[in-house]
Amino acid sequence: MESTTLRAFKYRLYPTKAQITSLDTTLALCQRLYNGMLEERRGAYKKAGKSLTAYNQMKSLPEVKAALPEYTGVNAQVLQDVAKRLDKSFKGFFRRVKAGQKAGYPRFRSRDRYDSFTYPQPSQNSVSGDGKHVYLPKIGNVRIKLHRPFCGKLKTLAVKREGPEWYAVLTCEVPRAEPLPETGSRVGIDVGTTWFYVTSDGEFCENHRLFQASSKKLRVAQRSLARKPNKRSNRRKKTKERAAKLYRKTARQRRQLHHEEAKKLISSHDLICHEDLNVKGMAQGNLGKQIHDVAWGQFFQILAAKAEEAGRRVIAVDPRFTSQRCCICGHTERGNRASQANFRCLSCGHTENADVNAAKNILSKGQAFVAQRISTETACHEKPRLSGLG
Template identity: 85%
Template sequence: MQHPEPWQSPVEEVTPIESTTLKAFRYRLYPTKAQTAALESTLLLCQRLYNGMLEERRGAYRKAGKSLTAYDQMKSLPEVKAALPEYAGVNAQVLQDVAKRLDKSFKGFFRRVRTGQTAGYPRFRGRDRYDSLTYPQPSQNSVSGDGKHVYLPKIGNVRLRLHRPFAGKLKTLAVKWEGQEWYAVLTCEVPKAEPLPETGSQVGIDVGTTWFYVTSAGEFCENHRFFQRSSKKLRVAQRTLARKPNKRSNRRRKARERVARLYRKTARQRLQLHHEEAEKLITNHDLICHENLNVKGMTQGNLGGQIHDVGWGQFFRLLSSKAAEAGRRVVTVDPRFTSQRCRVCGHTERGNRVTQANFRCMSCGHTENADVNAAQNILSLGQAFVAQRISTEIACPEKPRPHGLG
């Protein structure tokens, strides 16, 4: 390495900024009976191959102390096809992806062991726990020009519903089975979206079970309680399932599918609400502040069912991902005493919150909706955190902190 002369300025190495990102597009498939049989057979063979490769890894380490890699197991695939002719009807890249999927599970296991987390050794997969197959190098012309079919090697042209166009370079094509429905997931490499123009607006949100969330500006988002609304139909379907003890009967299978269909509908309704509300917040505000809640721990209490129904964790994840894509900022703050502190004088006391909906400061007499007061406190904490981080970046320009999520 050549060192610069004293009169020369050192050349600073600039890390290139990636201009592309991966985006997944999900579409419903409508295979024929023959194609459905082929997809089911392919999934079954992949599941058996996964379990066989897992047993091979366990046996190699137990008997010889040898750790097999994905490459080692992919080299043996021609021997598998020679010994088991049914595997000749499965695309070679799909079989290779099974080995990569197992290798990813082992890498995750060892990573968790090193970091002291709950490890979770890779397990054998039953038929219900292996529900997808992946083409890692699909053709760029996999989707037909009219957008009505997608070509799956060894399966054929399968009809799909292209409810929205996809864009970018196709990187992987996955086929997923959910209940009795098939879906195609197209992962594409697309240019990174330009940040949204600044609005000059900042907001704090206080989530709850009475209202989905309340903003510091006094906006109330309704909690639709999707699971509670479907509980009657679900209760009837589950009782019908419980009256069919024969696990091999077609009637029990249909009853189980009916229960699963109701759960899927509820989850999709909740997901759509979260997408819509997160998009609205990201579009209208530059800074969004919310509490750093231990959602998993809160679900263990008496309100666990209602918290599961509202789905705070999923909403926060969507909010963060959309903010990163749009160039917005999401800050989490300490949730302690945000509902008991007066936003006017700062007095904190349990008695300030008269009821679930009403707030009255015992010191200055300020009255307001309790959730709006909490949202105002959350916004103040978030603004203070951002101001402190900006001042630190200005004071230490040689080690700037990333401008991302708080």
């Protein structure tokens, strides 16, 4: 295992009006360059059957600056990173084609869908000694709010726009943290829409329904937006930003709760087992809005990342029959689940909360996989997908 890892630190920027103009101009020029390079790649393949690389396109940047003098006001490495960004999109496209997945050919980006640029080799002294400014080449010293200290060797510096707000994302190389001490505890969690999750220990985590809580304000903002059809209207732009701000607030609240709950689970348990759910497919059903609101996929990703950092293990098991199987005798029948909340085994008569019973079955599957892997080093029938440390 490597002794270092990468960690991102995100901070709010407070640029002046002149700096905001420079940031907007840089972002617009990068967006135009991205689309131009994409068109160049498409044209080269259609006309000559030739595939351009990021290196080929980076070599032509001096010619771009000579033809379009406005690009001389953008840092050279920022422009090179645009070519690398496009190249990464194409590599992802070809990887998905080979894997037989939905390919998703790289698309042209509108100004609303291109919201960041990156300095791939920033100075280690980019952030001032007093922590109040960050130096962005070709833009200047921009005020920054370091709400928490960052550490390690600075690898990249990305500038991102979220609505009217600007952020700096510092990616640093830091020493890998020491694993947390073992607790000897193992737990299974059953996620849902009534409760965010229920553990095999009988703990119930509340589903805060953040989108539902903000739906009234969102409904008012969206109806107000619908009454302003002129897309060039300043009033429409302000109303659109008001609705976007509500969405951003809800997303941030949800992400914060996911981090808090994941940290609590990682701190208390050595092994955490959850269902390997097809969240995208489930969200297409009648409960799509509730499933998007609870965001299981994001929670599982955060849980896996924290587990890897803490030296814990997270296992995603096959979800089939976990809610219909009795955790005592193993009898599996649809009729065992008397209602949404109650479980009563038709074979042995065991009664329990349905979600707690399902969480115990999830834990049993995870433990069976761990035991079989230790003994035979082969996957079990369910073929669970490992997250975090395997």
